[in-house]
Amino acid sequence: MLHRTFGKTGWSVSVVGLGTWGLGGQWGHVSDRQAIETIEAAYDAGVNFFDTADAYGEPPGRSEELLGQALRRLRDKVYIATKVGNWARRFGQPLPYTDPLHVELCCDASLYRLRTDYIDLYQCHMADPPHPEVFLEAFDRLLKKGKICAWGISTDAVAAVRKMNSDGKCTAVQLDYSVVNRSAESELLPYCRSAGLAVIVRGPLARGLAAGKFSEQTIFTDSVRKGWNDPGGREKYLQRLALMEKLRFLDRPGRTLAQAALQFVISHPAVTVAIPGAKDASQARMNAAAGATTLSEEELQRIRSVTTA
Numbered sequence: 001m002l003h004r005t006f007g008k009t010g011w012s013v014s015v016v017g018l019g020t021w022g023l024g025g026q027w028g029h030v031s032d033r034q035a036i037e038t039i040e041a042a043y044d045a046g047v048n049f050f051d052t053a054d055a056y057g058e059p060p061g062r063s064e065e066l067l068g069q070a071l072r073r074l075r076d077k078v079y080i081a082t083k084v085g086n087w088a089r090r091f092g093q094p095l096p097y098t099d100p101l102h103v104e105l106c107c108d109a110s111l112y113r114l115r116t117d118y119i120d121l122y123q124c125h126m127a128d129p130p131h132p133e134v135f136l137e138a139f140d141r142l143l144k145k146g147k148i149c150a151w152g153i154s155t156d157a158v159a160a161v162r163k164m165n166s167d168g169k170c171t172a173v174q175l176d177y178s179v180v181n182r183s184a185e186s187e188l189l190p191y192c193r194s195a196g197l198a199v200i201v202r203g204p205l206a207r208g209l210a211a212g213k214f215s216e217q218t219i220f221t222d223s224v225r226k227g228w229n230d231p232g233g234r235e236k237y238l239q240r241l242a243l244m245e246k247l248r249f250l251d252r253p254g255r256t257l258a259q260a261a262l263q264f265v266i267s268h269p270a271v272t273v274a275i276p277g278a279k280d281a282s283q284a285r286m287n288a289a290a291g292a293t294t295l296s297e298e299e300l301q302r303i304r305s306v307t308t309a
Contacts, residue, residue, distance in 0.1 A: 001046030001291045004272050006079070007171050007198030009150055011120075013079055015266045016291035017049030018042040018284060019202060019275035020067050024057025027222045030279055032066060039070035041281035043078065045288035051174070051200065051275045053083035053125055054110050060087055061113050068115035075116055081172075081200070082110050083125035083154055085135070098131060103138030107147055121172055122148040124164065127155040132163055139169075154202070158187045165195060172198035177271070178206040179247060179261050180240045182309040185268075193270035201265050204274040209244050210261035212251070216241065246306045250299065259290035264303055267294040 002015045021027065023035040030038075039050070050071065056063035064082060071078055084106045087095045095102060111117060122142065124135045139151040152172030153164045164170050173192050177184045181203070192199050205211060207225060216238060220228050227233040250260035258276075265274045278284040295303075 001288065002266070002293070006049075006272055007150075008196055009171060009198070011079055013049040013273050014047050014288075014291055015271075015273055016047060016262060016288050017051060017200075017273045017275040018047050018287075019277045020050065020052045020063045021056045022277040022279050023066055024063035026056065026058055027225075027277070027279070032069075034280060035066045036070040037281045038278050038284045039067060042278065042284040042288055043071070043074060045285045046291065047284070047288050048077065049079045049081070049273050049275070051081045051202075052114075053086065053123075054106055054113075055083070055086040055089065055125060061109070064110055064113035068113055072115045079120040080114060080116065081121035081123060081152075081174075082114065082119055083123040083174075084110070085125035085129065097126070097129070097134055100134055100138035100141060103135055104141060107138075107142055111147065118146060119148045120150065122151045123172070123174060124151070124153040124155075126153075128157055128160040129164075136164070136167075136169075152198070152200075154200075156184065156188065158191050161188065161191065161197075165197070168195075170195075170197060172200055172272075174200040174202055174275075176203045177201045177265055177268070178204050178210070179264050179303055179307060180206045180209065180243050182307055185309040189268060189270040198272040199270050201271055201274040204262050204265040205258055205276045206240060206244070206261070209240055210258045212244070212257050214241060243307060247303065249302065255290075256286065259286065260295065260299075262287060262290040263293065263295045264300070266291065267300060 003012045006013045023030050052063045052067050054061055084103055142148045150171035154174035156175050161173050175184050220226050228237040251257040262274055276287045278287055
């Protein structure tokens with residue numbers, strides 16, 4: 001497993017981490033035992049960076065609870081990142097986040113669910129918060145209290161990052177980037193690199209498309225991808241499915257298409273860690289194995305020739 005320095009923190013993190021959104025049930029049923037085995041398998045395969053959010057799971061917070069249970073004896077050996085600002089939005093019951101105290105109380109709840117007394121990275125889960133000062137003040141208070149070690153934002157908007165990083169205190173940005181979505185290459189990734197920000201990539205497997213298991217007839221039943229069944233979402237899904245077919249040349253003996261998709265992401269010099277999801281131990285091990293190397297320049301050029309930034 002390759003490792004990279006996480007922005008200004010000095011942390012040495014595995015280039016492939018584990019995203020735990022899917023372990024909470026919103027991407028389809030996963031038992032508690034299966035979720036914990038998946039997390040443990042990722043750690044055993046060399047993963048030391050785990051991402052979650054207080055909004056992940058059914059009910060919200062379940063992913064944090066499972067992660068805390070799985071890592072309770074490994075706390076000093078791993079980095080835990082979680083998020084605040086999106087609680088129960090998918091269930092139509094979002095919190096207001098109009099006072100720093102709201103964020104602080106959410107942090108206390110996350111600490112309880114995660115079974116820890118500190119969070120390594122606490123991220124704003126609003127792509128463009130209407131009141132950034134609420135989060136900035138709360139993060140400052142939490143840093144002083146030792147409840148968090150660093151903070152960042154999850155967004156694909158460079159303007160939002162600039163706003164949150166106006167005083168240079170932001171540590172990391174979590175963004176969407178994959179072989180079928182290279183839009184971050186134009187502005188966001190260059191800005192993060194120039195500002196010395198760690199970059200966490202969500203969606204590196206294009207919401208599962210890189211696994212190669214879907215077809216034009218696939219109907220999605222999970223709460224996250226069900227929008228792909230609607231006319232507008234279906235068109236985008238089919239376009240990306242066709243694009244993945246053009247990348248089949250990356251699938252070869254000893255390397256799956258999904259592993260190559262991960263290696264494409266970690267080949268970008270601005271990327272610190274990719275956080276693919278996994279729903280079982282086998283998937284976690286396969287993803288982690290991709291972190292042993294990056295793609296060759298020839299392969300990167302071929303990918304760029306059939307995809308657009």
